[in-house]
Amino acid sequence: MEFALLNGEIIERSEAKVDVEDRGYQFGDGVYEVIRIYNGKMFTIDEHLKRFVKSADSIGISIPFTSLQLLEMLEELLIKNKLETGNIYMQVTRGISPRNHLFPTGNVEPTLVAYTIKGVRPLDSLKSGVKAILTEDLRWLRCDIKSLNLLGNLLAKQKASEEGCFEAIQHRGQDVTEGSSSNIFIVKDGSVITHESNNLILKGITKDVILELCTKNNIQVQERTFSLAELEEAEEVFLSSTTAEVMPIIEIDGKKIRAGVPGPINKKLQELFEKEIEKQCGLLVDKV
């Protein structure tokens, strides 16, 4: 039997239902997190909980549990669902209220939901790399909030998929921002470059782990905006996310990067990233 967390209670997943007037359902009025599980343990959980609270705060939703309570509930959910490898999806919305653009007045409790999803590491793609397309970034100007409103991201990802690609690299004019569900990195003159964490991108937790690994291992890093021209001339390109880890990009809009082979810095970072997973969650059976 599968379980889900609904407003502090762990119940049978098939019983976890959303009201038609939940503001998450009607307006996308909420925020979410995706947390990776290796060996039954949560990777970078403190960072995910911090970002969850920060995203909620930034749209005026007060999560009715402390981070410690959330942590304990998620741990219980993991044990009940016997999840070894996969993800936890967690979201909070502004709650249930008659449809109105204005925030509800009175005591409307936020709706908090979490459930687990089984899923192995994408080892084949991590080894051989994935293809991407370029697409104009059509999203709003608060991409730092991990909001449920993902239409811009969905349209970009769908376009990539229809062109036989894994990811859409978004850009505002000449500036590269981020992927539809990932952060984007290039290597230029041996330096790792990725967009600074501001309102135009999500401050990825995987991105921050990678930047820290670079710094600790004497790999030069620059957090700054880079252009489409720099992307085109890059020595290596890769993306990062909770589910895709550190994924090589070997082709963009049909043009191969490094003759379509993942680069040495990317491979080194994959190795360091696996060590970081093992530090937090125990030994991995299969590695890149």
Ligand code: PDD
């Ligand atoms: N996506 N940028 C966007 C727009 C994202 O949606 C994500 C993650 C990232 C990477 O963030 P992190 O390293 O913290 O996962 C960057 C998640 C996995 C998702 O929506 O499924």
